[in-house]
Amino acid sequence: MSELIRFGVSIDQDLLENYDHLIGERGYATRSEALRDLIREALIQQKIEAQANTEALGSLTLVYDHHARNLSQEMGAIQHDFHDTILSVMHLHVSHDDCMEIIALRGEVSSIVKLSNRLLSLKGIKNGKLFLTLPSSVITEKKF
Ligand code: NI
Numbered sequence: 001m002s003e004l005i006r007f008g009v010s011i012d013q014d015l016l017e018n019y020d021h022l023i024g025e026r027g028y029a030t031r032s033e034a035l036r037d038l039i040r041e042a043l044i045q046q047k048i049e050a051q052a053n054t055e056a057l058g059s060l061t062l063v064y065d066h067h068a069r070n071l072s073q074e075m076g077a078i079q080h081d082f083h084d085t086i087l088s089v090m091h092l093h094v095s096h097d098d099c100m101e102i103i104a105l106r107g108e109v110s111s112i113v114k115l116s117n118r119l120l121s122l123k124g125i126k127n128g129k130l131f132l133t134l135p136s137s138v139i140t141e142k143k144f
Contacts (some may be wrong), residue, residue, distance in 0.1 A: 011050040048109055048132045058105035058112045058132045060119065066099045068124025075101070075119060098126075 011019075021033040048056055064071060079086055085107035092100045103119075105112045109132065116130040 002039055007082075019028065020054070023036060041062060044134075045126055049113065050135060052110035054134070055107065056109045056112060056132055056134055058100075058130055060103040060105060060116050060128065060130045062101045062103070062125055062128040064101075064122075064125045064128075066093070066097055071122060071124040076130070078118050078122075082111060085111045085115055089115050098144065 009038050019034075020031070023031060026034070028034040028037075048054060062075075064075075066072075079089065085105055087104040089104075090102040092102075094100050106113070112130070112132065119125065120130070122129045
């Protein structure tokens with residue numbers, strides 16, 4: 001393990017109070033431990049995204065307006081373009097107006113990101129996020 005470094009952080013008081021509340025709820029003993037996890041997470045994501053040919057796993061969650069014009073057809077057409085990358089799709093009718101789709105993905109990082117960006121940028125998608133990760137055996141081999 002490398003040497004432990006202490007450094008100061010300037011931060012808005014409101015932001016720090018919210019952060020302390022959050023880390024308390026998540027059960028972190030110290031701000032430092034929570035910050036280390038945040039940094040590790042960012043580094044893992046950056047490493048994955050920087051290696052376009054890496055085989056990765058992903059899940060893309062989309063929340064959208066069921067009534068948005070042509071949206072379902074456009075989403076379907078894009079998913080057919082990436083049928084090799086999509087393992088499974090779960091569709092949930094969450095209310096009269098809203099749908100949620102959770103798409104399980106496996107393939108080269110470049111394909112997963114391309115597919116996700118095409119879906120996320122469609123008009124009518126209210127919120128969405130891609131989670132990218134690696135098989136656990138690969139994560140434990142990599143040094144962060
Ligand atoms: Ni639906």
